[in-house]
Amino acid sequence: MGDTEVVISGGGPAGCAVAAALSDLGWSVLLLDAGVDRHKQLAGELLHPPGVRDLRALGFGDVVDGWAAHPVKGFAVRFHAPERTLVLPYGRGVTGLSLEHAALTLPLLESVSRRRGVTLHTRARVTAVEHNCERGVRLRYSHAGTEHTVHARLLVAADGRASPVRRMLGIAEHHQRLSTMLGVTVDSACLTHPEHGHQFVGGAVHALAYTIQPGVARVMVDLPLGSTAQTLKEQPELLLALPSRLREAVLQALEQRPAVRMASNDDWLAETVWMGSAVLVGDAAACCHPLTASGMASCFHDARALQESLDRYPDHVARALEHYAHARRPAQRTRVALASALYSAFARQDEGMHALRMGLLHYWEHSPGGARASMALLSSEEPRMRVMAREYLRVVAHAFAAMLSSNGTGGSLRSAAPLLRSAGPPLRGTMASAVEQMGSWLHRRVRRPVYTLARAGWASPRRAFASNR
Ligand SMILES: Cc1cc2nc3c(=O)[nH]c(=O)nc-3n(C[C@H](O)[C@H](O)[C@H](O)COP(=O)(O)OP(=O)(O)OC[C@H]3O[C@@H](n4cnc5c(N)ncnc54)[C@H](O)[C@@H]3O)c2cc1C
Structure with missing residues (x-):
């Protein structure tokens, strides 16, 4: 039986980022990758500025500088009817990058395999988690035709949205298949805004495009x-x-069959992101519709959150994992809720969602600050649910304004009912999550200092907490 400090299952964006993060902390890392063919995959190709920043912070600056990547300045959203294109810019001076999926991911794997303390086995697959408790894990993996057993302080499941390891751990999941994505390549001269990711909304189907x-x-x-x-x-x-x-x-591209790539679009959410000495990162922890192109930035954010948590509690893995779960939760919840709300607004054909689309168009056309705020949410630069709730409310208000200007009051009142029916549930959900997020922020603000004082002998946590209510 071999021993290592951490085993990471999956050498995709999340696994590479975590391997780098933990090798930085001086941990010995066994990175096992089953070896999906990234040249055939339809997956992440646009990386928002926070993702680029996190990669650099994880020591991948040389890889980022070596990519033949295309700079991205935000999204260009083209509405179908009325036909109009609006630009949602990132903040001043920041750019994202886009490049082919294999060209983006394979150099990360190659680079991390050269880090101190990292052992990479490709075509290696975790096959069973035999034991998992707060003191460590024991698992089996197959590599080069042989089964191995290994014992580790920590197991990181970075094995993608269908995560076999999540199932081995017995972690419950919510899964919903949403749609099918078809991808082709075309001449980039066909794009109207070459320095932006394109969103085509309001037609019979939604589409995305970028160089x-x-x-x-x-x-x-x-x-x-x-x-x-x-x-x-x-x-x-x-x-x-x-x-x-x-x-x-x-x-035309559809005629060149090998060039067509397909993927399914899914919501895949784990009920908890840690258990015993095992933790989920990247898509294994949460995956949503890719229209916001935030999946990879989220992987790198997870890696940094895990690094920070293990750095804070180096001798107490369970406490570090609990801290990680708290640290990543706000950004994740906002990202997943936003993808769901936007997918409905961009793609659904009912009257209510049409009205909401008109609200988006009206809002972005009349408010440059609103366009920037929306892009900050889309790119995960802005993780707060209350900001998403505020922006959603503004869009609904603009939807009413758009109705008034096109219909007059009588027609508007009639069109308001479908808008309220369609926008109501996501708005209520967002507001409830925003309140919960603020509650947990307050709870941490109040509880942590009280416990610190209590440990130092200054106060009884229960008494001090009661007096705060
Ligand atoms: C159509 C589509 C378009 C997308 N576009 C974007 C985009 O533009 N921008 C963006 O940021 N995101 C995008 N995403 C999301 C992005 O691709 C994912 O968020 C990202 O790839 C997740 O990385 P990961 O490392 O968590 O998982 P994966 O990339 O799925 O990697 C998982 C790895 O685990 C390995 N593995 C599986 N099982 C085992 C096992 N038992 N043992 C060992 N290894 C195992 C696999 O071989 C694989 O290498 C898109 C997704 C889709 C579907």
Whole structure:
């Protein structure tokens, strides 16, 4: 039986980032990757500025500088009817990057394998978690045709959204398949805003596009579950929200079958992100619809949160994991709620969501600050749920303003009912989460100092806490 301080299952963006983070802390790391073929995968290719920053902070600056990446300045959102394009910029002076998925991820794996204390086994798969408690884990993995057993202080599940290790640990999950993503590459000259990620909203289907290498753009079309390339060939009118040149390029690309990539879009949320001495990071912890392109930034954020937590409690893994769970929760909840709310607003065809889309258009057109605030939420730069709740309220208010200006009062009142029916539940959910987030912030603010004082013999936590109520 071998021993190491940490085993990481999965050498994707999350696994690489965690391996770097823990090797920085001086931990010995065994990184096991089953070896998905990233050249065939349809997955992350646009990295928002917080993700770029976190990668640099994790010591991947040389990798980032070595990428032949395309700079991204924000999103260009093209509405279908009325036909209008609005730019949502990142904050001043910051840029994101976009590049082909394999070109982005493989150099991270290569680079981390050279870090001090990291042993990488490719084509290695965790097959069983035999024991997991607060004192450590024992697990089995297969590599080069042989089964191995290893004992570690910590097991990190970075094995993607369908995470086999999450299941081995018995952690409950919520899973919903949302849609099918079809991806092709086209000439990047077809894009109207080459320095922005494109969102095509309000048509029969939602689509995304961005440059991934010089002269080449990825286009991803969000289709109903079970669709194939044939679906789009038979119903080219689904692409009417795309400018005609881009639409033609996508239809042509469908003829080159090997160039078509497919993926499913899923919500996949773990009930808890740690158990005993095991912890979930990246998609294994939470995965949502990719329209905000925030998945990889979230992986790198998780890695830094775990690093900070283990640095704070180096001798107490369970306490560190609890701290990690708290630290990542606000940003994750906002990201997942935002992806869900935006996917409905961008893609759903009902009257209420049409009104909400008009609210978004009106808001971004009339408020440059609003456009920036929305982009900050989209890029995970802004993690606070109360900011999302505030922005959602503003969009609903602008939806009413848009109705008033187009219908007059009588028509507006009639159109208000579907808007309230569609926007009400996500708005209530967001507000409730915002209140909960503020409550837990207050709780930490009040409880932590009280316990610190109590430990120092200054106060009884219960008495002091009661007097604060
Ligand atoms: C269509 C689509 C488009 C997307 N676009 C974007 C985007 O533009 N920007 C963005 O930020 N995000 C995007 N994402 C999300 C992004 O791809 C993911 O968030 C990111 O890849 C998650 O990284 P990960 O390391 O958690 O998991 P993965 O990338 O899934 O890696 C998991 C790894 O675990 C390995 N593994 C699996 N099982 C085992 C096992 N038992 N033992 C050992 N290893 C194992 C696999 O081989 C794999 O290498 C997109 C996703 C999709 C589906």
